[in-house]
Amino acid sequence: MTLETALGDLNSQSYFVWDDFLSPDEVASISLDYQKLYDEGAFSRAGTGNQSGERNLSGGIRSDETYWLDPLALTLSQHVFWDRLEALKTRINEELFLGLWNLDGHYSRYPVDGFYHRHLDRFASSDQRTLSMVLYFNPDWHTGDGGELRIHGQGNPATQTDIAPIAGRLICFLSASVLHEVLLTHQVRLSFAGWWKRR
């Protein structure tokens, strides 16, 4: 994947998929960081759309647990992907003038039978969230494990794309317009979900 291809996809379809954004070694290091926080009980059940003020179109129900990263106190492992995402932001701003400013995000853990119903990431109360991203940390994801990110087509609601949450894969999409959901997962599903906001 090149930046040019990614930005072309973002322009034409409002999202891009970047495989091997992280190497297997990087994923392994992040997974240790993730598991340590999980074992320490740092994760908590994510609020539903209504509680968080998130615009939801179908009940706003999700079943993941999350841990919000602190940008001022990142661990070494967190720095690996955070810095890479910040570098990508700079390039995207240079090319697309989206005015992306700061990044925030959380680790997410979906249990077996977890899901996140169809929604938009942009809050009804704020239009700051501009570009959404998801990074996956699942090294052994197989066909039939479920848990795909389903992106619904714009304009034509009948078109949809299902993307498996395989390790090292990055997905970015426009927060304001891309309807998406996490399909029922049959395995524990680990990810980082983040948002670039504008001022």
Ligand code: OGA
């Ligand atoms: C979210 C979300 C998608 C995914 O956290 O808002 O849509 O694939 N996550 O984990």
Ligand code: MN
């Ligand atoms: Mn979302």
